Amino acid sequence: MTPLLQVTAVSKRFGGFVALSDVSLDVRRGERLGIIGPNGSGKTTLINCICGALRSDSGSIGFDGSDVTRLPSYKRTRLGMARSFQIPRPFASMTLAENVAVPLEYVRHRGSLHRADIRGEALAILEQMGLGDRADASAGALTQVDLRKLELARALAARPSLLILDEVMAGLSSVEVDEVLGIVLGLNRQGMTVIMIEHIMRAIMRFSERVVCLDAGRIMAEGPPEHIADDPNVRRIYLGA
Amino acid sequence: MRDWTKFIAGAVAIIAAAVVLTRMVQNEYVFFASYVVLQFVVLATAWNILGGAAGYVNFGSGAFFATGAYTAVALIKAFDAPLVVQLLVAAIVTGALGFLVGALTLRLRGIFFSIATVAVAVICETVVVNWSFVGGSRGIAVLQPPAPALFGSYTRLLFVAMALLAVLAVALARYVQISWIGRGLRAIRDNEEAAESVGVPTMKLKLFAATASGALMGIAGAPFPLYMSFIEPTSAFSLNYAVSALAMPIIGGTASWVGPVIGAVLLGSVQQIVTVTVSSELNVLVVGLLLVTFVVVAPQGILGLVRKLLRRSKGPLPARDKIPLPGRHKAPLPLGEGRVRDNKRQ
Numbered sequence: 001m002t003p004l005l006q007v008t009a010v011s012k013r014f015g016g017f018v019a020l021s022d023v024s025l026d027v028r029r030g031e032r033l034g035i036i037g038p039n040g041s042g043k044t045t046l047i048n049c050i051c052g053a054l055r056s057d058s059g060s061i062g063f064d065g066s067d068v069t070r071l072p073s074y075k076r077t078r079l080g081m082a083r084s085f086q087i088p089r090p091f092a093s094m095t096l097a098e099n100v101a102v103p104l105e106y107v108r109h110r111g112s113l114h115r116a117d118i119r120g121e122a123l124a125i126l127e128q129m130g131l132g133d134r135a136d137a138s139a140g141a142l143t144q145v146d147l148r149k150l151e152l153a154r155a156l157a158a159r160p161s162l163l164i165l166d167e168v169m170a171g172l173s174s175v176e177v178d179e180v181l182g183i184v185l186g187l188n189r190q191g192m193t194v195i196m197i198e199h200i201m202r203a204i205m206r207f208s209e210r211v212v213c214l215d216a217g218r219i220m221a222e223g224p225p226e227h228i229a230d231d232p233n234v235r236r237i238y239l240g241a
Numbered sequence: 242m243r244d245w246t247k248f249i250a251g252a253v254a255i256i257a258a259a260v261v262l263t264r265m266v267q268n269e270y271v272f273f274a275s276y277v278v279l280q281f282v283v284l285a286t287a288w289n290i291l292g293g294a295a296g297y298v299n300f301g302s303g304a305f306f307a308t309g310a311y312t313a314v315a316l317i318k319a320f321d322a323p324l325v326v327q328l329l330v331a332a333i334v335t336g337a338l339g340f341l342v343g344a345l346t347l348r349l350r351g352i353f354f355s356i357a358t359v360a361v362a363v364i365c366e367t368v369v370v371n372w373s374f375v376g377g378s379r380g381i382a383v384l385q386p387p388a389p390a391l392f393g394s395y396t397r398l399l400f401v402a403m404a405l406l407a408v409l410a411v412a413l414a415r416y417v418q419i420s421w422i423g424r425g426l427r428a429i430r431d432n433e434e435a436a437e438s439v440g441v442p443t444m445k446l447k448l449f450a451a452t453a454s455g456a457l458m459g460i461a462g463a464p465f466p467l468y469m470s471f472i473e474p475t476s477a478f479s480l481n482y483a484v485s486a487l488a489m490p491i492i493g494g495t496a497s498w499v500g501p502v503i504g505a506v507l508l509g510s511v512q513q514i515v516t517v518t519v520s521s522e523l524n525v526l527v528v529g530l531l532l533v534t535f536v537v538v539a540p541q542g543i544l545g546l547v548r549k550l551l552r553r554s555k556g557p558l559p560a561r562d563k564i565p566l567p568g569r570h571k572a573p574l575p576l577g578e579g580r581v582r583d584n585k586r587q
Contacts, residue, residue, distance in 0.1 A: 051438060085438075089432040
């Protein structure tokens with residue numbers, strides 16, 4: 001079976017700074033992949049290249065059997081990619097329900113809007129994320145924690161086959177981390193492939209089947225979590241030990 | 242659907258009232274002045290489709306308006322084309338102009354579109370000044386055709402036509418606002434990258450809004466030569482149109498289709514009164530002062546003020562100010578409040 005996501009020799013530079021050099025990565029269907037690495041190692045740039053927010057300078061990106069290297073980001077979302085942003089980017093002038101309604105209208109029910117129960121589905125997704133009672137509140141007035149949950153809710157509303165989470169748990173309490181982990185693991189059990197960037201090691205080690213460690217734009221270690229945690233290079237550059 | 246029937250009933254009532262007015266009122270000035278107010282309803286509504294919904298500010302509304310007017314002049318001179326044809330062709334020409342400016346600049350976020358619209362104003366005026374077929378800088382006289390018996394005078398016919406156009410423009414703006422298109426445009430305004438990431442084709446939507454907005458501005462300008470019986474570049478490209486087109490929605494409130502209508506009726510009427518009672522030079526000053534006052538005191542416009550007052554006295558928002566999401570659960574959703582310009586960059 002071909003992998004769901006095939007990143008082949010992707011490079012990206014910003015002026016003289018090389019953010020990614022020759023990164024290749026395959027993600028198989030249903031996999032839970034963790035990406036770690038120190039700040040500035042290219043994790044978010046890699047995600048941006050995969051999702052289309054940035055165009056890679058060279059290399060190719062294949063998704064679900066098609067080459068998406070040149071596709072704009074909204075088309076990749078329609079093919080089944082969804083992401084959360086490291087710094088939450090809510091639609092601040094809208095309510096939570098409307099925030100979630102956007103992907104429902106533009107991805108899931110595109111072309112059959114007249115038959116869809118957008119409000120009902122938006123409420124169900126918010127309910128699942130524990131934001132049900134806030135559905136009609138303005139997204140501009142949310143706390144950091146709720147903003148992160150909204151990011152996740154909005155990504156899920158597109159019903160992606162590949163979910164990419166960029167530090168979705170940063171700032172959450174350990175109870176909330178467990179809660180979000182539970183939700184994501186549940187989605188994965190239903191067949192969703194998940195890529196997770198995270199600094200919370202406890203979460204990433206528990207969550208991932210495979211961990212990739214980036215450093216200075218290159219993959220410097222890759223393997224099962226316990227293996228990565230023992231890798232001397234990873235310990236040196238990432239854990240500072 | 243109840244909302245739609247109410248809206249259509251209101252629209253039909255306005256057009257009927259306009260027709261009845263032409264039969265009842267003797268004073269020709271009433272139609273002369275009301276035409277201008279209605280023309281500003283179209284112009285302000287057009288501006289708001291792109292400026293209010295998506296947050297891309299057009300400083301060159303005057304150029305779109307005048308291009309519509311001069312398209313009509315060219316058609317009258319070349320083919321003696323009837324009003325309907327003038328309106329349609331003007332819409333196509335200025336819609337194409339909107340599309341072109343959008344295609345060139347909307348790929349870049351931020352202020353580039355606004356700067357380009359200023360340039361468009363200069364370019365269009367230069368073209369017209371040097372185009373002697375439509376009168377060049379001297380201007381050109383346009384004869385009103387004889388009025389049909391029903392209306393009594395051609396100005397009255399133009400007044401009814403502008404009432405119809407205003408209703409159509411507002412209907413389009415209202416549809417855009419409450420449909421998925423409007424939610425997409427607001428998503429773009431709030432955060433373009435996030436909008437793209439949840440499947441919103443941002444470039445296509447912005448181009449659609451720029452085209453629709455441009456076409457409506459041209460439609461507002463197309464009957465202008467016949468209305469004035471004379472047109473010359475300085476008055477057609479007057480700064481007054483560009484300023485009014487953005488001042489009216491901002492003063493009325495950009496969050497809803499009602500805002501530009503309120504702003505246009507209010508400001509347009511004040512301008513007419515000032516022109517008659519004080520001086521015609523002063524009315525631009527009035528617009529400027531009101532704009533500054535509102536931007537400082539009530540950035541959400543009159544709609545925002547009303548909403549704030551209602552909330553203070555009653556608590557929850559009135560149902561009319563809410564946009565419901567489609568679906569079985571009919572509890573209405575309020576429009577978002579603080580139009581926070583979100584961090585576009587990390």
